[in-house]
Amino acid sequence: MRPLFSLAVGLLFGIGLCLSGMTLPSKVIGFLDFTGAWDPSLAFVMAGAIGVGFFFFRRARSRLAPPSTRIDPALVGGSVLFGIGWGLVGYCPGPALAAIASGEPKALTFVAAMIAGTVLERIVASPRLETLDFAFRRGRSVAEAEATGA
């Protein structure tokens, strides 16, 4: 990745988010409210994104590692936790970051909490912790312990 190129990618992605309505929590909640007055717009966002994404990713196949097929409790449990947070507030990570420039205190607070949640996962679930513990007990460096797959 080159910084200028990824800046352009971020801009394009963000403009897409604005145009799609994904940046508005009310619209996201309106989509998730299947039993109420349902706004199907976000299904069209996904259709548009995956519709073109499919062809890009097919061409990019040689550049990417094949997708993992591991289905584990962390994947399902983590997704459920994420879904609850998303449904409560109406922000997923992209739209939450895109809301920063609005300067809205609730948007800034959400992003701060989201980053705290990210850090929490790094502390609680990081295999590095076990590696660190292993290295400590054996009197080795973390890099050595990781290299041996411990």
Added chain:
Amino acid sequence: MSIDWQNFTPLAALAGGVLIGTSAGLLALRSGRILGVSGFVSGLFEKDDEWLSRLALIAGLILAPVLVGLVHPQAAPIPDVGWGTVIVGGLLVGLGTRLATGCTSGHGVCGLSRLSLRSMVATGAFMAAAAATVYVVRHLI
């Protein structure tokens, strides 16, 4: 179920989706990277040689609404919930997306585009959990 025709914006949604898919596709094609926003945020804590590129992508994402606002005024993206909910929601989104190694962009857009089974399971789980949460908050409480 009834359709909320007043707020339904299929063309803008489709066009926005195409831009989202194109940006993710270009990053995959040019850089061999998955555009996952939660992963890019988490990656800000990794000091490797792609750190600046991750920061640049996030900066673009933050700047985009400012640019769009110059051309077309944007509705304020404020959640209609209390402070406690904002904090709990943010923590759950941060923690959950990292446990699942992906969010709406990484699993929902990129993963489904490349027909990843893992991403299909993740997307199904977070969509179902989000819809159930909205149902409980809007219709049961």
